[in-house]
Amino acid sequence: MKLQKLIAVAVTTCFVLGSQAAETKVDAVAAVVNNGVVLESEVNEMVQRVKTNASRQNQTLPSDRALRTQAMERLILNSLQMQMAKRMGLQITDPQLDETIENIAREQKMTLEQFRSQVVQEEGSYEVFRERLREEITTGEVLRANVQRRIYVSPQEIDTVTKLMEQQGASNEEYNIGHILVALPSQPDAAQMKDAEVKANKIIELLRSGSDFKKIAIASSSAETALEGGDMGWLNINEMPTLFADQIRGKKKTDMIGPLRSGAGFHILTIFDIRGANVVEFEEVNARHVLIKPSIIVSEEKAKNTLANFVKEYKAGKGDFAAFAREHSEDPGSKLKGGELGWADPGKYVPAFRDTLANMKKGEISEPFRSDFGWHIIELHDRRTVDATAEKKREQVTRLIYNRRYNEESSNFLRELRDQAFIEILAETE
Incomplete structure (x- = not known):
């Protein structure tokens, strides 16, 4: 406990400027969280962000003290998860972050430049937005990694719930x-x-x-x-x-x-x-892809550029997708099939892959994008709506x-x- 208190004193001291006669406190420690801290500036910034969002939605808010308490709790949990991410060796790289931002911009039907301008207009600093997004992705990954291993769904449970839904005439009705x-x-x-x-x-x-x-x-x-x-x-x-x-x-x-x-x-x-x-209907997609995984030998930039150069050739009518996939793809499940994935529910794919498919048209090939597995390109053959079969x-x-x-x-x-x-x-x- 003495160590944590020393941390609080040390960090607060680092943010104090001036002489003994006239000290000006630039920042201070709001909370000690294990061997880390939450700063007053972080609490104030989160409170202000909630106020700004509420103002845009014409949402009334409680007192500043209540907002501060909630912001403090959120920041404490964020700090704990970021500390765990460090212990796990989990790090979101700049290319992964850039790919996420590109996907967000695409979903909002904006260019990167337009999206960046909107962020600066609404939040003031694009760099602060990037680092906050990096933290959100990191804490999400910490949560997913630690929660997934706690969950097991048995065949008996699936049978029971399926029968119950049939007996109740359950639908896909959703509740907010x-x-x-x-x-x-x-x-x-x-x-x-x-x-x-x-x-x-x-x-x-x-x-x-x-x-x-x-x-x-x-x-x-x-x-x-x-x-x-x-x-x-x-x-x-x-x-x-x-x-x-x-x-x-x-x-x-x-x-x-x-x-x-x-x-x-x-x-x-x-x-x-x-x-x-x-x-009671579902959409399936039929696509093929190529995956290149960055490594000690293949850099992030080289993996991306290899795919980008092929896409350029393919659009010019010079490239053979199947041959390229068989030679370069590192997805063992589709490599020998020329990258073919067959008909599938897009929800089965990782978010970056699923979201890229969602914004593609029939016959279109994507630009290279990053997922947790590496760099991909996709060609979308077709979409279809299928009945909710037993499977x-x-x-x-x-x-x-x-x-x-x-x-x-x-x-x-x-x-x-x-x-x-x-x-x-x-x-x-x-």
Whole structure:
């Protein structure tokens, strides 16, 4: 503990300028997190970002003190995950970051220059945006790596859920859920249980009397979605935690649900919106690709340029895709087939691959792009819509169960990570 306190003093001292007669504090430590720190400037910047986003959406916000508390919690979790990423040797390289930004720009139908201008206009600094995005990708990878290994979906579970969905006439209906968590410690005593229950009941009373859900979530929720106003995004009922799914089923838009008790605390839910009833068709894509993996011998630049030069030749009518794939591709599953992947659900591919396919037209070849596996090019042969066959339904059910478990285990992992850490929140500076 002495070490952490010395860190706090040392870092704060580094940000103090001037003589003993007139010191000017440029920055200060807001919290000590294991052997790292959260700075006041980081807290203030996150609070300001939430305010700016809320202003754009005409969203009312709670007090600055409540915003500060939520920002502090988010930054503490980010710090813990970044520390774990360092221990894991996980690093997002500049080429990976550039590829992600290119994908974001493409999704928004912008050139890189247009996207960069928008970022500067909205956020002030493109470099700050890049580093924040790098951190978001890193923390996402830490979460995925640690949560995936906790999840196993058995064939028996798939059979059970498939039969249940058939009996209930379940559809692909999706719910946009709002969530507020009044958290409990790992082993709460009777007084802590009572206090949390009273707080949860007061919150539900406020909501049922017309208070804004997102404002209350930002002010009072302990869930990781607090700064987003409790918005969990769009979920099929079978992707939600079981506790939520049992209560959401049959409810209507704007209904209030809870408080619901779990090991994490008391949950309050609402339904922001519902969409996609009775969707029973899926899109499949037929494509081929080439993968080149950077290595000690093949640099990132060489891998990308090899693919870029081939794309140029191919567009000029000089290249043979199948021959190029057989010679250069490092994907063992498709190399000998000339890069052919066959018909597949694009959701099975990694995000960078899936997102590139989503923006391609029939017969188009992509420019080189980076995924976790290396550098790719894709040629899209065709798209088709297929019926939800028994096999496809089984794949869908597997994905739904996995997503539900992932949501549950993500919350458990983050709570355990925080519980095991040394955290000291320092007094707010004036």
